[in-house]
Amino acid sequence: MLNFKYYSPTSIIFGKESTAGLGAQLSPEIKTVMFHYGGGSIKQSGLYVQVFSILKEKGVKVIELGGVEPNPKLSLVKEGITLCRENQVDLILAVGGGSVIDSAKAISVGVKYDGEVWDFFMGKAQPQSCVPLGVILTLPATGSETSPNTVVTNEEGLLKRGMKSDLIRPVFAILSPELTLTLPEHQTFAGVMDILSHVFERYFTTTGHVDVTDYMCEGVMKATIENAYKLRQNPDDYDARAEIMLAGTIAHNGILGVGRLEDWASHRIAHEITALYGTTHGVTLAVIFPAWMKYVSEEQPEKFVQFAKRVFDVSEADFRSTAEIANEGIRRFEAFLTEMGLPKSFKEAGLPSDQLDLMTEKASIFGALGGYRKLEVSDIKAIYELAL
Ligand code: NZQ
Ligand code: ZN
Numbered sequence: 018m019l020n021f022k023y024y025s026p027t028s029i030i031f032g033k034e035s036t037a038g039l040g041a042q043l044s045p046e047i048k049t050v051m052f053h054y055g056g057g058s059i060k061q062s063g064l065y066v067q068v069f070s071i072l073k074e075k076g077v078k079v080i081e082l083g084g085v086e087p088n089p090k091l092s093l094v095k096e097g098i099t100l101c102r103e104n105q106v107d108l109i110l111a112v113g114g115g116s117v118i119d120s121a122k123a124i125s126v127g128v129k130y131d132g133e134v135w136d137f138f139m140g141k142a143q144p145q146s147c148v149p150l151g152v153i154l155t156l157p158a159t160g161s162e163t164s165p166n167t168v169v170t171n172e173e174g175l176l177k178r179g180m181k182s183d184l185i186r187p188v189f190a191i192l193s194p195e196l197t198l199t200l201p202e203h204q205t206f207a208g209v210m211d212i213l214s215h216v217f218e219r220y221f222t223t224t225g226h227v228d229v230t231d232y233m234c235e236g237v238m239k240a241t242i243e244n245a246y247k248l249r250q251n252p253d254d255y256d257a258r259a260e261i262m263l264a265g266t267i268a269h270n271g272i273l274g275v276g277r278l279e280d281w282a283s284h285r286i287a288h289e290i291t292a293l294y295g296t297t298h299g300v301t302l303a304v305i306f307p308a309w310m311k312y313v314s315e316e317q318p319e320k321f322v323q324f325a326k327r328v329f330d331v332s333e334a335d336f337r338s339t340a341e342i343a344n345e346g347i348r349r350f351e352a353f354l355t356e357m358g359l360p361k362s363f364k365e366a367g368l369p370s371d372q373l374d375l376m377t378e379k380a381s382i383f384g385a386l387g388g389y390r391k392l393e394v395s396d397i398k399a400i401y402e403l404a405l
Pocket of ligand 2: 159211214215284298
């Protein structure tokens with residue numbers, strides 16, 4: 018196990034009707050709030066009216082900025098920065114999924130920075146301060162409600178890039194599972210895939226003696242898979258929604274990655290697909306992960322054998338070699354994706370296959386990827402090809 022420092026300052030308010038607790042999160046110093054949201058789902062569900070009335074009741078001035086698109090764009094972030102500066106906003110309240118939260122995070126650090134906010138995404142600067150953030154989550158997937166990350170797309174050059182800073186971990190996150198009952202099937206299961214992928218990025222490691230976090234990862238994976246099946250049967254199952262929501266937060270608040278080398282190659286590889294085609298984040302992960310698993314397990318099957326046995330209950334006795342056990346685990350994972358209605362390849366996702374060189378070039382712009390196995394340019398291209 019590696020040495021580590023763990024930090025997760027976000028207050029989590031979890032449970033049925035927990036949105037009503039928003040008022041209690043707003044200290045008297047908060048005079049002006051920017052209410053940031055997406056394309057309208059919160060208006061349809063009634064959440065918009067509820068949040069507005071709580072903010073009004075608290076007597077805070079509300080600056081509204083809606084219109085965050087899935088895979089949030091830099092241009093709206095810049096608009097938000099200007100609005101926050103003009104109105105001296107004390108708190109940004111993000112109400113929505115990962116895209117709204119990420120847009121809010123980028124605004125929060127951009128407000129306090131004299132240069133271009135995009136500098137943070139290109140590694141040219143690190144934020145020194147930010148406007149505090151609060152979150153009401155409507156889509157369990159990205160874990161952005163407690164994570165130190167934000168991912169934004171610069172329309173110029175279609176660059177989808179992330180940045181990381183503990184400063185942008187939200188101050189509070191309200192997680193009310195019933196808000197997720199309105200999710201379309203597609204978003205529910207893309208979210209499930211994203212949750213699993215955040216565990217995979219940490220679970221598949223070469224660091225030894227990480228029993229505690231291995232078992233924690235396996236527990237989160239098993240609970241996510243079990244409850245995804247329940248939601249496939251009955252999307253109105255509140256308890257299954259609650260389990261998935263908790264899994265989404267735990268999967269990406271950093272606790273599962275402590276003391277181990279993480280990977281993250283698949284996320285980088287998948288982001289280039291979304292940057293070009295706007296594909297839902299979880300869908301691109303479903304396309305890339307089986308290919309990544311097949312590619313890296315060929316030389317390093319050990320962790321995949323453990324995955325097969327502990328997560329998908331593959332019995333060692335039924336197979337002759339470690340490679341066969343590893344492959345059976347990957348096969349069962351692929352079967353799960355199919356049962357969740359998720360595509361496992363470019364073809365199944367209806368994606369064109371003629372931009373692999375461009376995607377490879379963009380994915381490798383900062384050099385080799387990955388921790389479980391280092392991936393050079395030729396490996397990245399091979400993974401895209403395997404995913405066709
Ligand atoms: O915009 P509205 O109208 O709200 O509709 C959204 C959007 O169309 C809809 N939706 C959200 N909650 C709903 C709902 N519809 C009905 N009922 C509800 N309760 O769902 C659509 C997708 O929303 P979005 O926020 O884009 O999805 P998600 O939460 O999956 O976020 C994806 C973004 O997060 C990034 C991804 O790359 C992508 O840009 N990620 C952020 C991470 C982080 N900050 O830590 C880590 C992740 O790995 C990921 O990269
Ligand atoms: Zn993700």
